[in-house]
Amino acid sequence: MTTTTDTIRVSERLDALPFTRRHGRILGGSGLGWALDAMDVGLISFVIAALSVQWQLAPTQASWIASAGFAGMAIGASVGGLLADRFGRRHVFALTLLVYGVATGASALVGGLAALLVLRFVVGLGLGAELPVASTYVSEFAPARMRGRLIVFLEAFWAVGWTAAALIGYLVVPSSADGWRWAFALGAIPAVYALVVRWGLPESPRWLASRGRNAEAIVIVRDLEAAAGRIALEASTEGASASTPAPRPRVSALWAPALRARTVALWVLWFCVNFSYYGAFIWIPTILVAQGYDLVRSFGFTLVITLAQLPGYAVAAWLIEVWGRRATLAAFLAGSAVAAVLFGTATGEVAVIAAGMALSFFNLGAWGALYAATPETYPTPLRATGSGWAAGVGRIASILAPLAVPPLLGFGGAPLLFIVFAAFFAVAVVAALFPARAARAGSRLDHPEASRRCSPLGPPAARRDPSRRAAVACDRIAPA
Numbered sequence: 001m002t003t004t005t006d007t008i009r010v011s012e013r014l015d016a017l018p019f020t021r022r023h024g025r026i027l028g029g030s031g032l033g034w035a036l037d038a039m040d041v042g043l044i045s046f047v048i049a050a051l052s053v054q055w056q057l058a059p060t061q062a063s064w065i066a067s068a069g070f071a072g073m074a075i076g077a078s079v080g081g082l083l084a085d086r087f088g089r090r091h092v093f094a095l096t097l098l099v100y101g102v103a104t105g106a107s108a109l110v111g112g113l114a115a116l117l118v119l120r121f122v123v124g125l126g127l128g129a130e131l132p133v134a135s136t137y138v139s140e141f142a143p144a145r146m147r148g149r150l151i152v153f154l155e156a157f158w159a160v161g162w163t164a165a166a167l168i169g170y171l172v173v174p175s176s177a178d179g180w181r182w183a184f185a186l187g188a189i190p191a192v193y194a195l196v197v198r199w200g201l202p203e204s205p206r207w208l209a210s211r212g213r214n215a216e217a218i219v220i221v222r223d224l225e226a227a228a229g230r231i232a233l234e235a236s237t238e239g240a241s242a243s244t245p246a247p248r249p250r251v252s253a254l255w256a257p258a259l260r261a262r263t264v265a266l267w268v269l270w271f272c273v274n275f276s277y278y279g280a281f282i283w284i285p286t287i288l289v290a291q292g293y294d295l296v297r298s299f300g301f302t303l304v305i306t307l308a309q310l311p312g313y314a315v316a317a318w319l320i321e322v323w324g325r326r327a328t329l330a331a332f333l334a335g336s337a338v339a340a341v342l343f344g345t346a347t348g349e350v351a352v353i354a355a356g357m358a359l360s361f362f363n364l365g366a367w368g369a370l371y372a373a374t375p376e377t378y379p380t381p382l383r384a385t386g387s388g389w390a391a392g393v394g395r396i397a398s399i400l401a402p403l404a405v406p407p408l409l410g411f412g413g414a415p416l417l418f419i420v421f422a423a424f425f426a427v428a429v430v431a432a433l434f435p436a437r438a439a440r441a442g443s444r445l446d447h448p449e450a451s452r453r454c455s456p457l458g459p460p461a462a463r464r465d466p467s468r469r470a471a472v473a474c475d476r477i478a479p480a
Helices: 003-015 021-054 059-087 089-107 113-141 144-171 179-199 205-210 214-227 251-255 257-281 284-290 295-307 309-319 325-344 349-373 380-432 448-453 460-464
Strands: none
Touching: 003 205, 003 214, 021 059, 021 089, 021 113, 021 144, 021 179, 021 214, 021 257, 021 284, 021 295, 059 089, 059 113, 059 380, 089 113, 089 179, 113 144, 113 205, 113 349, 113 380, 144 179, 144 295, 144 309, 144 349, 205 214, 205 380, 251 257, 251 380, 257 325, 257 349, 257 380, 284 295, 284 380, 295 309, 295 349, 309 325, 309 349, 325 349, 325 380
């Protein structure tokens, strides 16, 4: 029995399941780690604003704090996806949280900028690997008809974490000279619980089948079927025979003819969305302080703006199964571009908050659609690698964005800065509408027809010829 056949059989059974409490546990366990990631990224925006005053940092030095973490994320996302495709999703989950928790706790003890920069880089290694692996993991358990919606729900945990960061930033950071240290300490505590939760989660059956470990995959699938009240009719030995494992994932496979256009479109999307999102939201508290609002008031504005993320996710979760991934993503990106211009030119408290909430609503809805579409672009043996490298390219933009903010602010102020962000959103709209095939709502990750045309091993001739093995086609069939 071939690995492709095993993966198809496992996928069909997973796609036929209803949503159960086991699915909820997988979503919740993954989402908890996702929220922790958001809390860390959100906290650093408040810490930068506080340390800029306490340590008398120049704008360029403050931007290094954000960029150091994103540099780690760029490496972590790329390497984490490769590791997850080779060693499994669950093990990489646990490792990323361990790295994140230890480095975040240690950040509370630093006495200078250099040490903080080093630890932020290490934190980034863990956080960068976390997000693409988590979305891949949940997508491989989710039934086909609700996969997009569940990935948006997973992404909605980002709003939970960012809201927690805003609350900590508003209540804890300004409370004392060591408030930023307590913020880091609070950010590390939940990682211990998340680590315990993650070890209790099963490995992805699709990944196990793709690696030739079909017997283990069938055991997990049967457990999910039993939780749904379904009893497998086939013999207990069905699918337990050994199968040929898929070749080790190679980055070059992402550039095979069948995947090249999609990889380019994804990388452009991730780069543009990361640049605009992190450039704006990491600096919003500091920008508000520079505009004359005191630290507490600017943090309060940021908290209110953050709350608009939740309805953005809710609307995206509904539309993604109605309009499809590509249309939903393009619509929210276009809304983000308009909101960015409005925020950059807003005057007065009401206008600032309203435009900021619109930017938060549309931008985070776009993130939900992007995370739903990305894992579906690649077949199982390449899914985490493809997602990880797309996220890694995006992290390059998140490194550059904080560094670009100070000179842009100095040259043209907030209006110019947010017009630049709007331009990046506009480019992302074009990439989202790029005529590459996207997943249909309810389509399968490992469709039989797609597997015949898009096997990760390729046709027999490709298996015999190593130079053609990289001809890996996507298992998506029709455009959204």
